[in-house]
Amino acid sequence: MKGAVELSRRHPMASWLCAMLHCFGSYILADLLLGEPLIDYFSNNSSILLASAVWYLIFFCPLDLFYKCVCFLPVKLIFVAMKEVVRVRKIAVGIHHAHHHYHHGWFVMIATGWVKGSGVALMSNFEQLLRGVWKPETNEILHMSFPTKASLYGAILFTLQQTRWLPVSKATLIFIFTMFMVSCKVFLTATHSHSSPFDVLESYICPVLFGSDWGGNHHLDNHGGSQGGSGPGSPHSLPTKSKEELSEGSRKKKTKKAD
């Protein structure tokens, strides 16, 4: 988080709140969906104190010793692995919790598992707003990162398991999915890669289902720039370009749709 150091010096309250959102955003979003107090998880004083202590050490430790330790690659990879273990556990617990309230609410379970796994990424616009940054042209739904996609797929798998459609035990699914997430994330972190293990699979399925790559081409930014592929529906029969996208002016040119 470049620029975060300056934020912590000049606006430590905003910096601390952002850190808390990054740590506990998943609980806040899940509580919002399920109608529970948003602040419920903040009643765990020890978790909040631990997170606050880590925040303080990251930003204010003399000579940045703590930050340098955490950034040392072997140590970083351990934390990355631990984070994925926690993520998978959160997804499983979230779906179990939603199942408790809505026994047959498939979409409820998937949504709860998804927000528990993705956490603050799904409210990135508002976390940035807290820091005085506003980038409406992109968000985690338009351009899903690997953890967010994986959380969605995991939520679907865990929901199928919870509703007995997937004939594996919960422990087995947690183990397999955790191994998958840990190995992917550790590999991506170690190689500084931004690709996703799902790209290959999506490049076959998405053109069939949706007529183009899901998520589009990231370097073209947002929604616009290139035509969709040869999917089921033809985009050519709808009229003119969007006034809305024209008014985004200086950001990009859009390919005109022929009538």
Place this chain on the structure above:
Amino acid sequence: MKGAVELSRRHPMASWLCAMLHCFGSYILADLLLGEPLIDYFSNNSSILLASAVWYLIFFCPLDLFYKCVCFLPVKLIFVAMKEVVRVRKIAVGIHHAHHHYHHGWFVMIATGWVKGSGVALMSNFEQLLRGVWKPETNEILHMSFPTKASLYGAILFTLQQTRWLPVSKATLIFIFTMFMVSCKVFLTATHSHSSPFDVLESYICPVLFGSDWGGNHHLDNHGGSQGGSGPGSPHSLPTKSKEELSEGSRKKKTKKAD
């Protein structure tokens, strides 16, 4: 929704979520007001699956056959009429639900009925944000469309009926208001008109109450540009122009208030 086709090709998840907001936004807003789980309505798997199927057919049907069918004017008018029937029913149910929780909460009932009738329009800024569009200079409160205004007036009428101030039965009021909404909306859709049946009434009442037309002149955009009419209060006695509005810069000039 121009540009929606491209969104559906490049970002189907965002497109689907927007469609769900358009279908079920009223339930989400009402649940938010009444402290119930936002995701409650999503436990109706059949409704979600039906809405998803319609979304898929609209955007991905070969040769856009489904879209062309739905856009064929006679068919479109039938759907417009059905939508108004559902809207009025939602308002009535919403007020009944709010009355159950707050027997004497007049404002609570009106607000609940209003959000049930208006739906996603009241959170249009955030629905657009989901698609990567941000237009803060306008929203449904500043520039109320006919359905939103009608939902507000309907909510007031249904609240008066619920609290026995309006001496008609609920069934009669539902019938009359539905007939009004269906005929207005079908007429406006058939004539491609953007006017509102309330304009005449408001042009008499609002200058008396508020000193100008409610909603201002839409083509002048947002808040600013022209003086209010000869209303009860004089706008001339407050000092200087707003720094806030000056900083909106290129949008409009404001009339200076003389000290």
Place this chain on the structure above:
Amino acid sequence: MKGAVELSRRHPMASWLCAMLHCFGSYILADLLLGEPLIDYFSNNSSILLASAVWYLIFFCPLDLFYKCVCFLPVKLIFVAMKEVVRVRKIAVGIHHAHHHYHHGWFVMIATGWVKGSGVALMSNFEQLLRGVWKPETNEILHMSFPTKASLYGAILFTLQQTRWLPVSKATLIFIFTMFMVSCKVFLTATHSHSSPFDVLESYICPVLFGSDWGGNHHLDNHGGSQGGSGPGSPHSLPTKSKEELSEGSRKKKTKKAD
């Protein structure tokens, strides 16, 4: 609220909603945190009617008589003092309410007290959005006003008192803190000052804890511009400037961090 008169003439609904947010925003935020209906306070019809009457008189009274009365300095100072009495009471009640739900939730109590005391200020971005104004570069967390800071400190004190760590009675604490708030706010209003009684204290504590003044230099705007002071951590060892802040382009230049 300059420009508010024009808003009330052209968009009275938006003007009224903003006024309601200003009056009851604290209750809405506290209800959001504690999982209660956001609209709960709006069931107090008399409070809403009173607030609406005051709103109408402020904006639509002939010759602005009501506004001129309220703005007359001695009268204004009385209202300022009354507002601080209500603020302190809201903080105390909020913490008591949170304590009832979370007996040992220190952070929950502090947060609830803080939002009860600060009110609409903490959601200023969204209150402005309702009026068609969007200023993401600043918010009440980045640049805390005196009432917001005082509400935070007060919430901490009241939480310490509620959990028996501060050995004073609740009545005594309410009295002392009210006297402090009333005298500060009356003095600041009478002298048209923008300083804060906390500045001196913070100028000693914050460089030690955070390496610079908390809240930074307001006239440098947002987060950027100057280096932090000689705090515990050195900001010099982290690489390059923030791409995020570069992309804020025309707003300010940032000091480059030497590697």
